[in-house]
Amino acid sequence: REFIFAGQINGTSGYEEAAAQGFIAGVNAAQKIMNEPPLILTRDNSYIGVLVDDLLTKDLIEPYRMYTSRAEYRLVLRSDNADIRLSKFGNDIGLITDEQYRRVVKREKEIDRLISKLKASSLNPDRGNNIILEKMGTKPIYTPLSIYKLLKRPEVNISGVIDFTGDKRNDYDRKILKQAEIKIKYEGYISRQLSEIKKLESLEKYYLSRDLNYFKIVGLTYEAQEKLTKIKPNTLGQASRIAGISPADISILMLNLKGKPEAGV
Ligand SMILES: Cc1cc2nc3c(=O)[nH]c(=O)nc-3n(C[C@H](O)[C@H](O)[C@H](O)COP(=O)(O)OP(=O)(O)OC[C@H]3O[C@@H](n4cnc5c(N)ncnc54)[C@H](O)[C@@H]3O)c2cc1C
Known part of the structure:
Protein backbone atom coordinates (compact mmCIF):
# COMPACT_ATOMS: atom_id res chain seq x y z
CA ARG A 1 0.00 0.00 0.00
CA GLU A 72 14.51 24.16 -21.38
CA TYR A 73 12.85 22.54 -24.41
CA ARG A 74 9.96 24.95 -24.75
CA LEU A 75 10.33 25.30 -28.52
CA VAL A 76 9.41 21.64 -28.74
CA LEU A 77 6.70 21.81 -26.04
CA ARG A 78 4.22 23.81 -28.11
CA SER A 79 0.45 23.78 -27.76
CA ASP A 80 0.06 23.21 -31.51
CA ASN A 81 1.90 19.87 -31.34
CA ALA A 82 0.55 18.67 -27.97
CA ASP A 83 -1.49 15.87 -29.54
CA ILE A 84 1.46 14.69 -31.63
CA ARG A 85 3.70 14.66 -28.54
CA LEU A 86 1.29 12.97 -26.16
CA SER A 87 -1.32 10.90 -27.99
CA LYS A 88 0.90 7.82 -27.91
CA PHE A 89 0.85 7.93 -24.09
CA GLY A 90 -2.91 8.51 -24.10
CA ASN A 91 -3.41 5.54 -26.38
CA ASP A 92 -1.12 3.30 -24.28
CA ILE A 93 -3.16 3.93 -21.13
CA GLY A 94 -6.53 3.69 -22.85
CA LEU A 95 -7.54 7.36 -22.74
CA ILE A 96 -7.34 7.80 -26.51
CA THR A 97 -8.95 5.33 -28.88
CA ASP A 98 -6.95 3.62 -31.62
CA GLU A 99 -8.96 5.58 -34.18
CA GLN A 100 -8.13 8.94 -32.52
CA TYR A 101 -4.48 7.96 -32.33
CA ARG A 102 -4.42 6.89 -35.98
CA ARG A 103 -5.77 10.33 -36.96
CA VAL A 104 -2.93 12.04 -35.09
CA VAL A 105 -0.29 9.79 -36.68
CA LYS A 106 -1.84 10.45 -40.10
CA ARG A 107 -1.65 14.21 -39.54
CA GLU A 108 1.99 13.95 -38.48
CA LYS A 109 2.76 12.10 -41.71
CA GLU A 110 0.86 14.70 -43.74
CA ILE A 111 2.94 17.47 -42.15
CA ASP A 112 6.17 15.66 -43.08
CA ARG A 113 4.89 15.03 -46.60
CA LEU A 114 4.01 18.71 -47.02
CA ILE A 115 7.47 19.76 -45.79
CA SER A 116 9.11 17.38 -48.30
CA LYS A 117 6.94 18.84 -51.03
CA LEU A 118 7.93 22.39 -50.10
CA LYS A 119 11.59 21.32 -50.23
CA ALA A 120 11.14 19.69 -53.63
CA SER A 121 9.20 22.58 -55.22
CA SER A 122 11.14 25.58 -56.36
CA LEU A 123 10.39 28.98 -57.74
CA ASN A 124 11.99 30.32 -60.90
CA PRO A 125 13.31 33.86 -60.85
CA ASP A 126 11.01 35.06 -63.65
CA ARG A 127 9.23 38.38 -63.79
CA GLY A 128 5.78 36.96 -62.97
CA ASN A 129 7.02 35.25 -59.79
CA ASN A 130 8.97 38.30 -58.69
CA ILE A 131 5.85 40.47 -59.02
CA ILE A 132 4.04 38.03 -56.71
CA LEU A 133 6.95 38.14 -54.24
CA GLU A 134 6.94 41.92 -54.33
CA LYS A 135 3.20 41.94 -53.52
CA MET A 136 3.99 39.74 -50.51
CA GLY A 137 6.41 42.40 -49.33
CA THR A 138 9.50 40.25 -49.83
CA LYS A 139 12.64 40.64 -51.96
CA PRO A 140 12.78 39.33 -55.55
CA ILE A 141 14.89 36.26 -56.37
CA TYR A 142 17.65 35.99 -58.97
CA THR A 143 18.29 32.24 -58.86
CA PRO A 144 15.80 29.37 -58.38
CA LEU A 145 14.76 29.07 -54.74
CA SER A 146 12.90 26.24 -52.99
CA ILE A 147 9.56 27.17 -51.44
CA TYR A 148 10.98 25.73 -48.23
CA LYS A 149 13.79 28.32 -48.19
CA LEU A 150 11.42 31.08 -49.23
CA LEU A 151 9.25 30.26 -46.21
CA LYS A 152 12.16 30.92 -43.88
CA ARG A 153 11.82 34.62 -44.68
CA PRO A 154 9.93 36.18 -41.75
CA GLU A 155 7.55 38.15 -43.99
CA VAL A 156 6.48 35.07 -46.00
CA ASN A 157 3.70 32.80 -44.74
CA ILE A 158 2.68 29.35 -45.87
CA SER A 159 -0.76 30.35 -47.17
CA GLY A 160 0.92 32.82 -49.51
CA VAL A 161 3.28 30.27 -51.08
CA ILE A 162 1.37 26.98 -51.11
CA ASP A 163 0.07 27.70 -54.65
CA PHE A 164 3.66 27.53 -55.93
CA THR A 165 3.69 23.78 -55.16
CA GLY A 166 0.70 23.16 -57.43
CA ASP A 167 -1.54 22.51 -54.38
CA LYS A 168 -4.23 24.78 -53.00
CA ARG A 169 -4.53 26.15 -49.48
CA ASN A 170 -7.86 24.34 -49.11
CA ASP A 171 -6.21 20.98 -49.88
CA TYR A 172 -4.77 21.07 -46.36
CA ASP A 173 -6.18 21.26 -42.86
CA ARG A 174 -5.32 24.60 -41.22
CA LYS A 175 -3.45 22.80 -38.40
CA ILE A 176 -1.23 20.97 -40.89
CA LEU A 177 -0.28 24.22 -42.63
CA LYS A 178 0.44 25.92 -39.30
CA GLN A 179 2.63 23.12 -37.97
CA ALA A 180 4.57 22.75 -41.21
CA GLU A 181 5.19 26.50 -41.17
CA ILE A 182 6.40 26.51 -37.54
CA LYS A 183 8.69 23.53 -38.19
CA ILE A 184 10.24 25.24 -41.20
CA LYS A 185 10.60 28.73 -39.75
CA TYR A 186 12.13 27.58 -36.45
CA GLU A 187 13.93 24.54 -37.86
CA GLY A 188 17.40 25.67 -36.68
CA TYR A 189 16.34 26.28 -33.09
CA ILE A 190 14.10 23.21 -32.94
CA SER A 191 16.78 20.87 -34.27
CA ARG A 192 19.27 22.28 -31.74
CA GLN A 193 16.83 21.49 -28.93
CA LEU A 194 16.13 18.04 -30.38
CA SER A 195 19.85 17.25 -30.43
CA GLU A 196 20.13 18.40 -26.79
CA ILE A 197 17.20 16.11 -25.99
CA LYS A 198 19.06 13.22 -27.67
CA LYS A 199 22.12 13.90 -25.50
CA LEU A 200 19.95 13.97 -22.38
CA GLU A 201 18.27 10.73 -23.40
CA SER A 202 21.56 8.88 -23.07
CA LEU A 203 21.65 9.61 -19.31
CA GLU A 204 17.93 8.87 -19.02
CA LYS A 205 18.61 5.31 -20.20
CA TYR A 206 20.61 4.47 -17.08
CA TYR A 207 18.07 3.28 -14.54
CA LEU A 208 18.79 3.48 -10.82
CA SER A 209 17.19 0.96 -8.50
CA ARG A 210 15.01 2.46 -5.77
CA ASP A 211 16.66 0.10 -3.24
CA LEU A 212 20.16 1.34 -4.04
CA ASN A 213 22.25 2.10 -0.94
CA TYR A 214 24.04 5.31 -1.92
CA PHE A 215 25.98 5.35 1.36
CA LYS A 216 27.84 2.26 0.13
CA ILE A 217 29.03 3.95 -3.06
CA VAL A 218 32.58 5.07 -2.41
CA GLY A 219 33.55 8.50 -3.70
CA LEU A 220 30.13 10.17 -3.60
CA THR A 221 30.07 13.29 -1.45
CA TYR A 222 28.04 13.01 1.75
CA GLU A 223 25.62 15.62 0.38
CA ALA A 224 25.11 13.53 -2.77
CA GLN A 225 24.56 10.35 -0.73
CA GLU A 226 21.94 12.11 1.42
CA LYS A 227 20.10 13.73 -1.49
CA LEU A 228 20.08 10.61 -3.67
CA THR A 229 18.79 8.55 -0.74
CA LYS A 230 16.03 11.08 -0.06
CA ILE A 231 14.96 11.64 -3.68
CA LYS A 232 15.59 8.14 -5.11
CA PRO A 233 15.92 9.26 -8.75
CA ASN A 234 14.66 6.87 -11.41
CA THR A 235 17.49 7.53 -13.84
CA LEU A 236 20.98 8.97 -13.99
CA GLY A 237 19.49 11.89 -15.95
CA GLN A 238 17.18 12.73 -13.08
CA ALA A 239 20.04 12.34 -10.59
CA SER A 240 22.09 14.84 -12.61
CA ARG A 241 19.40 17.51 -12.18
CA ILE A 242 19.24 17.29 -8.40
CA ALA A 243 20.56 20.46 -6.79
CA GLY A 244 23.90 19.62 -5.13
CA ILE A 245 24.72 16.62 -7.36
CA SER A 246 27.92 17.37 -9.27
CA PRO A 247 29.16 15.96 -12.61
CA ALA A 248 31.80 14.09 -10.54
CA ASP A 249 29.02 12.36 -8.56
CA ILE A 250 27.37 11.35 -11.84
CA SER A 251 30.64 9.88 -13.14
CA ILE A 252 31.01 7.84 -9.95
CA LEU A 253 27.43 6.59 -10.24
CA MET A 254 28.03 5.68 -13.86
CA LEU A 255 31.17 3.71 -12.94
CA ASN A 256 29.10 1.80 -10.42
CA LEU A 257 26.39 0.94 -12.92
CA LYS A 258 26.45 -2.71 -13.79
CA GLY A 259 27.10 -2.86 -17.49
CA LYS A 260 25.47 -0.56 -19.96
CA PRO A 261 22.37 1.67 -20.21
CA GLU A 262 19.20 0.01 -18.96
CA ALA A 263 21.22 -2.44 -16.89
CA GLY A 264 20.46 -0.46 -13.76
CA VAL A 265 22.42 -0.54 -10.54
C1 LIG B 1 -7.35 33.15 -2.16
C2 LIG B 1 -6.68 32.25 -3.16
C3 LIG B 1 -6.70 32.60 -4.50
C4 LIG B 1 -6.10 31.79 -5.46
N1 LIG B 1 -6.13 32.15 -6.78
C5 LIG B 1 -5.59 31.35 -7.70
C6 LIG B 1 -5.68 31.69 -9.08
O1 LIG B 1 -6.23 32.72 -9.48
N2 LIG B 1 -5.10 30.85 -9.99
C7 LIG B 1 -4.49 29.71 -9.61
O2 LIG B 1 -4.03 28.98 -10.49
N3 LIG B 1 -4.40 29.36 -8.31
C8 LIG B 1 -4.93 30.14 -7.34
N4 LIG B 1 -4.83 29.80 -6.02
C9 LIG B 1 -4.09 28.57 -5.65
C10 LIG B 1 -4.97 27.35 -5.87
O3 LIG B 1 -6.26 27.58 -5.37
C11 LIG B 1 -4.39 26.13 -5.14
O4 LIG B 1 -3.00 26.03 -5.35
C12 LIG B 1 -5.05 24.86 -5.65
O5 LIG B 1 -6.44 24.97 -5.61
C13 LIG B 1 -4.60 23.70 -4.80
O6 LIG B 1 -5.35 22.56 -5.11
P1 LIG B 1 -5.19 21.26 -4.23
O7 LIG B 1 -6.12 20.26 -4.83
O8 LIG B 1 -3.76 20.90 -4.11
O9 LIG B 1 -5.65 21.68 -2.77
P2 LIG B 1 -7.07 22.17 -2.27
O10 LIG B 1 -7.86 22.79 -3.37
O11 LIG B 1 -6.80 22.95 -1.03
O12 LIG B 1 -7.78 20.80 -1.92
C14 LIG B 1 -7.50 20.10 -0.74
C15 LIG B 1 -8.82 19.49 -0.28
O13 LIG B 1 -8.56 18.61 0.80
C16 LIG B 1 -9.58 18.78 1.75
N5 LIG B 1 -9.05 18.31 3.03
C17 LIG B 1 -8.13 18.88 3.84
N6 LIG B 1 -7.91 18.13 4.92
C18 LIG B 1 -8.69 17.03 4.79
C19 LIG B 1 -8.91 15.87 5.59
N7 LIG B 1 -8.28 15.68 6.73
N8 LIG B 1 -9.78 14.96 5.14
C20 LIG B 1 -10.43 15.12 3.97
N9 LIG B 1 -10.27 16.20 3.18
C21 LIG B 1 -9.41 17.14 3.59
C22 LIG B 1 -9.87 20.26 1.73
O14 LIG B 1 -11.15 20.52 2.26
C23 LIG B 1 -9.80 20.55 0.24
O15 LIG B 1 -11.03 20.36 -0.40
C24 LIG B 1 -5.44 30.60 -5.05
C25 LIG B 1 -5.42 30.25 -3.69
C26 LIG B 1 -6.02 31.06 -2.76
C27 LIG B 1 -6.01 30.66 -1.29
Whole structure:
Protein backbone atom coordinates (compact mmCIF):
# COMPACT_ATOMS: atom_id res chain seq x y z
CA ARG A 1 0.00 0.00 0.00
CA GLU A 2 1.18 3.50 -0.67
CA PHE A 3 -0.14 7.06 -0.86
CA ILE A 4 0.18 9.15 -3.98
CA PHE A 5 0.14 12.87 -3.28
CA ALA A 6 -0.88 15.61 -5.68
CA GLY A 7 -1.32 19.37 -5.53
CA GLN A 8 -0.21 21.95 -3.03
CA ILE A 9 0.66 19.31 -0.46
CA ASN A 10 3.66 18.69 -2.78
CA GLY A 11 4.74 22.32 -2.61
CA THR A 12 2.96 23.78 -5.65
CA SER A 13 0.50 26.62 -6.05
CA GLY A 14 -2.06 26.94 -8.83
CA TYR A 15 -5.04 25.25 -10.41
CA GLU A 16 -3.20 23.75 -13.40
CA GLU A 17 -0.32 22.57 -11.24
CA ALA A 18 -2.76 20.77 -8.91
CA ALA A 19 -4.81 19.36 -11.80
CA ALA A 20 -1.72 18.09 -13.65
CA GLN A 21 -0.46 16.24 -10.59
CA GLY A 22 -3.96 14.95 -9.83
CA PHE A 23 -4.13 13.54 -13.34
CA ILE A 24 -0.77 11.76 -13.05
CA ALA A 25 -1.62 10.52 -9.55
CA GLY A 26 -5.01 9.17 -10.69
CA VAL A 27 -3.62 7.50 -13.80
CA ASN A 28 -0.78 5.89 -11.89
CA ALA A 29 -3.02 4.69 -9.05
CA ALA A 30 -5.14 2.95 -11.70
CA GLN A 31 -2.07 1.59 -13.51
CA LYS A 32 -0.76 0.17 -10.25
CA ILE A 33 -4.04 -1.55 -9.42
CA MET A 34 -4.04 -3.08 -12.91
CA ASN A 35 -0.38 -4.12 -12.59
CA GLU A 36 0.48 -1.95 -15.57
CA PRO A 37 3.66 0.18 -15.86
CA PRO A 38 3.36 3.76 -14.56
CA LEU A 39 2.85 6.71 -16.88
CA ILE A 40 6.10 8.70 -16.67
CA LEU A 41 6.17 11.96 -18.62
CA THR A 42 9.54 13.64 -19.07
CA ARG A 43 10.97 17.15 -19.43
CA ASP A 44 11.40 16.74 -23.17
CA ASN A 45 7.83 15.74 -23.94
CA SER A 46 5.59 17.76 -21.63
CA TYR A 47 5.21 20.55 -19.09
CA ILE A 48 3.82 17.92 -16.70
CA GLY A 49 7.19 16.15 -17.08
CA VAL A 50 9.01 19.38 -16.20
CA LEU A 51 6.73 19.96 -13.20
CA VAL A 52 7.16 16.47 -11.74
CA ASP A 53 10.91 16.44 -12.41
CA ASP A 54 11.37 19.87 -10.79
CA LEU A 55 9.35 18.82 -7.73
CA LEU A 56 11.57 15.77 -7.34
CA THR A 57 14.95 17.31 -8.03
CA LYS A 58 14.94 21.00 -7.09
CA ASP A 59 15.30 22.54 -3.67
CA LEU A 60 12.02 24.45 -3.51
CA ILE A 61 11.96 27.36 -1.13
CA GLU A 62 8.64 28.88 -2.19
CA PRO A 63 5.37 27.53 -3.67
CA TYR A 64 6.18 26.16 -7.12
CA ARG A 65 4.40 27.61 -10.14
CA MET A 66 4.73 26.22 -13.63
CA TYR A 67 6.23 28.93 -15.84
CA THR A 68 7.12 28.24 -19.46
CA SER A 69 10.61 29.54 -18.65
CA ARG A 70 11.17 26.47 -16.46
CA ALA A 71 11.18 24.23 -19.55
CA GLU A 72 14.51 24.16 -21.38
CA TYR A 73 12.85 22.54 -24.41
CA ARG A 74 9.96 24.95 -24.75
CA LEU A 75 10.33 25.30 -28.52
CA VAL A 76 9.41 21.64 -28.74
CA LEU A 77 6.70 21.81 -26.04
CA ARG A 78 4.22 23.81 -28.11
CA SER A 79 0.45 23.78 -27.76
CA ASP A 80 0.06 23.21 -31.51
CA ASN A 81 1.90 19.87 -31.34
CA ALA A 82 0.55 18.67 -27.97
CA ASP A 83 -1.49 15.87 -29.54
CA ILE A 84 1.46 14.69 -31.63
CA ARG A 85 3.70 14.66 -28.54
CA LEU A 86 1.29 12.97 -26.16
CA SER A 87 -1.32 10.90 -27.99
CA LYS A 88 0.90 7.82 -27.91
CA PHE A 89 0.85 7.93 -24.09
CA GLY A 90 -2.91 8.51 -24.10
CA ASN A 91 -3.41 5.54 -26.38
CA ASP A 92 -1.12 3.30 -24.28
CA ILE A 93 -3.16 3.93 -21.13
CA GLY A 94 -6.53 3.69 -22.85
CA LEU A 95 -7.54 7.36 -22.74
CA ILE A 96 -7.34 7.80 -26.51
CA THR A 97 -8.95 5.33 -28.88
CA ASP A 98 -6.95 3.62 -31.62
CA GLU A 99 -8.96 5.58 -34.18
CA GLN A 100 -8.13 8.94 -32.52
CA TYR A 101 -4.48 7.96 -32.33
CA ARG A 102 -4.42 6.89 -35.98
CA ARG A 103 -5.77 10.33 -36.96
CA VAL A 104 -2.93 12.04 -35.09
CA VAL A 105 -0.29 9.79 -36.68
CA LYS A 106 -1.84 10.45 -40.10
CA ARG A 107 -1.65 14.21 -39.54
CA GLU A 108 1.99 13.95 -38.48
CA LYS A 109 2.76 12.10 -41.71
CA GLU A 110 0.86 14.70 -43.74
CA ILE A 111 2.94 17.47 -42.15
CA ASP A 112 6.17 15.66 -43.08
CA ARG A 113 4.89 15.03 -46.60
CA LEU A 114 4.01 18.71 -47.02
CA ILE A 115 7.47 19.76 -45.79
CA SER A 116 9.11 17.38 -48.30
CA LYS A 117 6.94 18.84 -51.03
CA LEU A 118 7.93 22.39 -50.10
CA LYS A 119 11.59 21.32 -50.23
CA ALA A 120 11.14 19.69 -53.63
CA SER A 121 9.20 22.58 -55.22
CA SER A 122 11.14 25.58 -56.36
CA LEU A 123 10.39 28.98 -57.74
CA ASN A 124 11.99 30.32 -60.90
CA PRO A 125 13.31 33.86 -60.85
CA ASP A 126 11.01 35.06 -63.65
CA ARG A 127 9.23 38.38 -63.79
CA GLY A 128 5.78 36.96 -62.97
CA ASN A 129 7.02 35.25 -59.79
CA ASN A 130 8.97 38.30 -58.69
CA ILE A 131 5.85 40.47 -59.02
CA ILE A 132 4.04 38.03 -56.71
CA LEU A 133 6.95 38.14 -54.24
CA GLU A 134 6.94 41.92 -54.33
CA LYS A 135 3.20 41.94 -53.52
CA MET A 136 3.99 39.74 -50.51
CA GLY A 137 6.41 42.40 -49.33
CA THR A 138 9.50 40.25 -49.83
CA LYS A 139 12.64 40.64 -51.96
CA PRO A 140 12.78 39.33 -55.55
CA ILE A 141 14.89 36.26 -56.37
CA TYR A 142 17.65 35.99 -58.97
CA THR A 143 18.29 32.24 -58.86
CA PRO A 144 15.80 29.37 -58.38
CA LEU A 145 14.76 29.07 -54.74
CA SER A 146 12.90 26.24 -52.99
CA ILE A 147 9.56 27.17 -51.44
CA TYR A 148 10.98 25.73 -48.23
CA LYS A 149 13.79 28.32 -48.19
CA LEU A 150 11.42 31.08 -49.23
CA LEU A 151 9.25 30.26 -46.21
CA LYS A 152 12.16 30.92 -43.88
CA ARG A 153 11.82 34.62 -44.68
CA PRO A 154 9.93 36.18 -41.75
CA GLU A 155 7.55 38.15 -43.99
CA VAL A 156 6.48 35.07 -46.00
CA ASN A 157 3.70 32.80 -44.74
CA ILE A 158 2.68 29.35 -45.87
CA SER A 159 -0.76 30.35 -47.17
CA GLY A 160 0.92 32.82 -49.51
CA VAL A 161 3.28 30.27 -51.08
CA ILE A 162 1.37 26.98 -51.11
CA ASP A 163 0.07 27.70 -54.65
CA PHE A 164 3.66 27.53 -55.93
CA THR A 165 3.69 23.78 -55.16
CA GLY A 166 0.70 23.16 -57.43
CA ASP A 167 -1.54 22.51 -54.38
CA LYS A 168 -4.23 24.78 -53.00
CA ARG A 169 -4.53 26.15 -49.48
CA ASN A 170 -7.86 24.34 -49.11
CA ASP A 171 -6.21 20.98 -49.88
CA TYR A 172 -4.77 21.07 -46.36
CA ASP A 173 -6.18 21.26 -42.86
CA ARG A 174 -5.32 24.60 -41.22
CA LYS A 175 -3.45 22.80 -38.40
CA ILE A 176 -1.23 20.97 -40.89
CA LEU A 177 -0.28 24.22 -42.63
CA LYS A 178 0.44 25.92 -39.30
CA GLN A 179 2.63 23.12 -37.97
CA ALA A 180 4.57 22.75 -41.21
CA GLU A 181 5.19 26.50 -41.17
CA ILE A 182 6.40 26.51 -37.54
CA LYS A 183 8.69 23.53 -38.19
CA ILE A 184 10.24 25.24 -41.20
CA LYS A 185 10.60 28.73 -39.75
CA TYR A 186 12.13 27.58 -36.45
CA GLU A 187 13.93 24.54 -37.86
CA GLY A 188 17.40 25.67 -36.68
CA TYR A 189 16.34 26.28 -33.09
CA ILE A 190 14.10 23.21 -32.94
CA SER A 191 16.78 20.87 -34.27
CA ARG A 192 19.27 22.28 -31.74
CA GLN A 193 16.83 21.49 -28.93
CA LEU A 194 16.13 18.04 -30.38
CA SER A 195 19.85 17.25 -30.43
CA GLU A 196 20.13 18.40 -26.79
CA ILE A 197 17.20 16.11 -25.99
CA LYS A 198 19.06 13.22 -27.67
CA LYS A 199 22.12 13.90 -25.50
CA LEU A 200 19.95 13.97 -22.38
CA GLU A 201 18.27 10.73 -23.40
CA SER A 202 21.56 8.88 -23.07
CA LEU A 203 21.65 9.61 -19.31
CA GLU A 204 17.93 8.87 -19.02
CA LYS A 205 18.61 5.31 -20.20
CA TYR A 206 20.61 4.47 -17.08
CA TYR A 207 18.07 3.28 -14.54
CA LEU A 208 18.79 3.48 -10.82
CA SER A 209 17.19 0.96 -8.50
CA ARG A 210 15.01 2.46 -5.77
CA ASP A 211 16.66 0.10 -3.24
CA LEU A 212 20.16 1.34 -4.04
CA ASN A 213 22.25 2.10 -0.94
CA TYR A 214 24.04 5.31 -1.92
CA PHE A 215 25.98 5.35 1.36
CA LYS A 216 27.84 2.26 0.13
CA ILE A 217 29.03 3.95 -3.06
CA VAL A 218 32.58 5.07 -2.41
CA GLY A 219 33.55 8.50 -3.70
CA LEU A 220 30.13 10.17 -3.60
CA THR A 221 30.07 13.29 -1.45
CA TYR A 222 28.04 13.01 1.75
CA GLU A 223 25.62 15.62 0.38
CA ALA A 224 25.11 13.53 -2.77
CA GLN A 225 24.56 10.35 -0.73
CA GLU A 226 21.94 12.11 1.42
CA LYS A 227 20.10 13.73 -1.49
CA LEU A 228 20.08 10.61 -3.67
CA THR A 229 18.79 8.55 -0.74
CA LYS A 230 16.03 11.08 -0.06
CA ILE A 231 14.96 11.64 -3.68
CA LYS A 232 15.59 8.14 -5.11
CA PRO A 233 15.92 9.26 -8.75
CA ASN A 234 14.66 6.87 -11.41
CA THR A 235 17.49 7.53 -13.84
CA LEU A 236 20.98 8.97 -13.99
CA GLY A 237 19.49 11.89 -15.95
CA GLN A 238 17.18 12.73 -13.08
CA ALA A 239 20.04 12.34 -10.59
CA SER A 240 22.09 14.84 -12.61
CA ARG A 241 19.40 17.51 -12.18
CA ILE A 242 19.24 17.29 -8.40
CA ALA A 243 20.56 20.46 -6.79
CA GLY A 244 23.90 19.62 -5.13
CA ILE A 245 24.72 16.62 -7.36
CA SER A 246 27.92 17.37 -9.27
CA PRO A 247 29.16 15.96 -12.61
CA ALA A 248 31.80 14.09 -10.54
CA ASP A 249 29.02 12.36 -8.56
CA ILE A 250 27.37 11.35 -11.84
CA SER A 251 30.64 9.88 -13.14
CA ILE A 252 31.01 7.84 -9.95
CA LEU A 253 27.43 6.59 -10.24
CA MET A 254 28.03 5.68 -13.86
CA LEU A 255 31.17 3.71 -12.94
CA ASN A 256 29.10 1.80 -10.42
CA LEU A 257 26.39 0.94 -12.92
CA LYS A 258 26.45 -2.71 -13.79
CA GLY A 259 27.10 -2.86 -17.49
CA LYS A 260 25.47 -0.56 -19.96
CA PRO A 261 22.37 1.67 -20.21
CA GLU A 262 19.20 0.01 -18.96
CA ALA A 263 21.22 -2.44 -16.89
CA GLY A 264 20.46 -0.46 -13.76
CA VAL A 265 22.42 -0.54 -10.54
C1 LIG B 1 -7.35 33.15 -2.16
C2 LIG B 1 -6.68 32.25 -3.16
C3 LIG B 1 -6.70 32.60 -4.50
C4 LIG B 1 -6.10 31.79 -5.46
N1 LIG B 1 -6.13 32.15 -6.78
C5 LIG B 1 -5.59 31.35 -7.70
C6 LIG B 1 -5.68 31.69 -9.08
O1 LIG B 1 -6.23 32.72 -9.48
N2 LIG B 1 -5.10 30.85 -9.99
C7 LIG B 1 -4.49 29.71 -9.61
O2 LIG B 1 -4.03 28.98 -10.49
N3 LIG B 1 -4.40 29.36 -8.31
C8 LIG B 1 -4.93 30.14 -7.34
N4 LIG B 1 -4.83 29.80 -6.02
C9 LIG B 1 -4.09 28.57 -5.65
C10 LIG B 1 -4.97 27.35 -5.87
O3 LIG B 1 -6.26 27.58 -5.37
C11 LIG B 1 -4.39 26.13 -5.14
O4 LIG B 1 -3.00 26.03 -5.35
C12 LIG B 1 -5.05 24.86 -5.65
O5 LIG B 1 -6.44 24.97 -5.61
C13 LIG B 1 -4.60 23.70 -4.80
O6 LIG B 1 -5.35 22.56 -5.11
P1 LIG B 1 -5.19 21.26 -4.23
O7 LIG B 1 -6.12 20.26 -4.83
O8 LIG B 1 -3.76 20.90 -4.11
O9 LIG B 1 -5.65 21.68 -2.77
P2 LIG B 1 -7.07 22.17 -2.27
O10 LIG B 1 -7.86 22.79 -3.37
O11 LIG B 1 -6.80 22.95 -1.03
O12 LIG B 1 -7.78 20.80 -1.92
C14 LIG B 1 -7.50 20.10 -0.74
C15 LIG B 1 -8.82 19.49 -0.28
O13 LIG B 1 -8.56 18.61 0.80
C16 LIG B 1 -9.58 18.78 1.75
N5 LIG B 1 -9.05 18.31 3.03
C17 LIG B 1 -8.13 18.88 3.84
N6 LIG B 1 -7.91 18.13 4.92
C18 LIG B 1 -8.69 17.03 4.79
C19 LIG B 1 -8.91 15.87 5.59
N7 LIG B 1 -8.28 15.68 6.73
N8 LIG B 1 -9.78 14.96 5.14
C20 LIG B 1 -10.43 15.12 3.97
N9 LIG B 1 -10.27 16.20 3.18
C21 LIG B 1 -9.41 17.14 3.59
C22 LIG B 1 -9.87 20.26 1.73
O14 LIG B 1 -11.15 20.52 2.26
C23 LIG B 1 -9.80 20.55 0.24
O15 LIG B 1 -11.03 20.36 -0.40
C24 LIG B 1 -5.44 30.60 -5.05
C25 LIG B 1 -5.42 30.25 -3.69
C26 LIG B 1 -6.02 31.06 -2.76
C27 LIG B 1 -6.01 30.66 -1.29
